[in-house]
Amino acid sequence: MTAGEPGFALLGSVGSRPVLGLVAPERENALLLAIIEAVSNGPAVEPMAAAVARLITDATTTDVCFVHVLDDTERSLTLAGATPPFDQQVGLIQLPIGSGVTGWVASHHEPAVIVEHKESDPRYVPIPALRGTEFTSMASVPMATEPGGLVGVLNVHTVARRKFTDRDLRLLLVIGRLVAGAMHQARMHRQLAARERAHERFTEQVIAAQETERRHLAGDIHDGISQRLVSLSYHLDAVGHILRDDPNEAAVQLRVARELVDLTLDEARIAIGGLRPPVLDDLGLAGGLASLARSVPQLEVSLDLADERLPEHVEIALYRIAQECLQNIAKHARASTAWVRFGTHEGTARLEVSDDGVGFEVGPNPGTGTVESGYGMQSMTERAELVGGELRVVSRPGSGTTIVATVPAGA
Structure with missing residues (x-):
């Protein structure tokens, strides 16, 4: 069970009737077709996970279903879909990989079944918001797809004691693979959309930065290079006027002009380096x-x-x-x-x-x-x-x- 796997005792639950399988063999195809239709309706992860959770509990002899999805850091799982009333916890429950039964399934890529006495299982970590003590049995399977690897973990829980069969686990794994393929595509779509939005924001920022840099560069050229060139022209004019009368003063003016030339060259190099190193x-x-x-x-x-x-x-x-x-x-x-x-x-x-x-x-x-x-x-x-x-x-x-x-x- 996930770190705190759930609990919600449905009125009229199946705890009092004998159970042979999650779903009757003749209804398996109908369930799988319904899930295929649900995961084909759009790229949004949360609506897809919610639809799958409802379909599973409606069609099987389980009382609650949780769909945990691996986040983009691949270090934790987030509750993305759940049957009511746990749908209010969607997006709020996060489970580190390796924590709880769900985290164990995610890290080992293997199903896990707890028939009873969850609290005695060393993997179990209770989460009060999911009221796990109200449920007796659970099955947890990885949702994985060939191109995307692990996508998440699918959990079902029952109020009555239940020994999940190999056939039950095979059905859940098939469902998990169907959901994982669609979830992988949804995640790729979401990441692509986020990247496109980031590119748009970055383009705006680049344009703004370019304009700021151009204003800054224009100011540097106006206040530095241009002013020094004007001053240099004054000094050269002065040299022309006094060269005949006072050679010593002319030499002073030429030294000042040379210093201005050196400073101007340095500033020009800095300005050019800002544009291209x-x-x-x-x-x-x-x-x-x-x-x-x-x-x-x-x-x-x-x-x-x-x-x-x-x-x-x-x-x-x-x-x-x-x-x-x-x-x-x-x-x-x-x-x-x-x-x-x-x-x-x-x-x-x-x-x-x-x-x-x-x-x-x-x-x-x-x-x-x-x-x-x-x-x-x-x-x-x-x-x-x-x-x-x-x-x-x-x-x-x-x-x-x-x-x-x-x-x-x-x-």
Whole structure:
């Protein structure tokens, strides 16, 4: 039983009549067809799970059914469908993998049956909201599909004592496979829709960031480069006027003009570097990453870099990801050492940036939510995805952080 498997004594329950099977053989096909129709009605996980739970309890000699779905982190199960009144708990009950009978079934990918005395089973963990003590017997089966693996766990419970047969378990496993296939497609649909929404938000943010950067760059050019060039022209005019009368003063003005030229060149390089890192043109990605590491003096950065060239847009994406990583480490990680590794293998480029800092709790979607996984993390994720790759974040409080970007080397 799931961590707290349920209990709801239905009026007129089947506890007083003999039971030979979950459902009469002649009704099995009708039940399976009804479930196929239910899972074909749409991509939403919760309505599908609720419909399946109702069909099972209506057609079988069980009293309550729970459908627990594996969440995107693959570390816990969430109650996605249940027969009334437990439908009010949908989305509220979460079970860690390995916890309770449901968690055991999920971690072992094997059915579990408890005929009676659930409390004496070491796997059983009660959940008050599901009132498990009101039920005597239960069967729990994994919902798995070939392309998607484990999708969730299906549980049925009876008030009366029941010894579930091999035929019962086979029927539940068939139902579980039918539901798992549809759930897998629903999860893929949901993730795709979420990714499309994230892309839309990211596009808006990129446009806004571009406009902000352009205004900032225009201000830098106006206030810095332009003003210095105007001042330089004044000094050169002054040199022309006084050259005949006071050669010493002319020499002073020329020195000032030279200093202005040097400052203007430095500011121009900074402005150009904001648009595109020129170090990539000169030294390639490995040299650019090494230069980037030297720009963070408060960190000891250890480097392991393969001297390999990639397409221009891929190098820029990986350079910007590394830049964002090192900036985040310097600002938030309270780390003393960072490691930057880059290389390619079998057509895939891999960039890894890690630190020995304070770390943080990685949420289900690292691109949203916490301060640590805010716009900077989303920006890095999108940069990797826009060149056909992906970003993976590994961190936990007190154990540092590792960020890995993998992209096709010939994207």
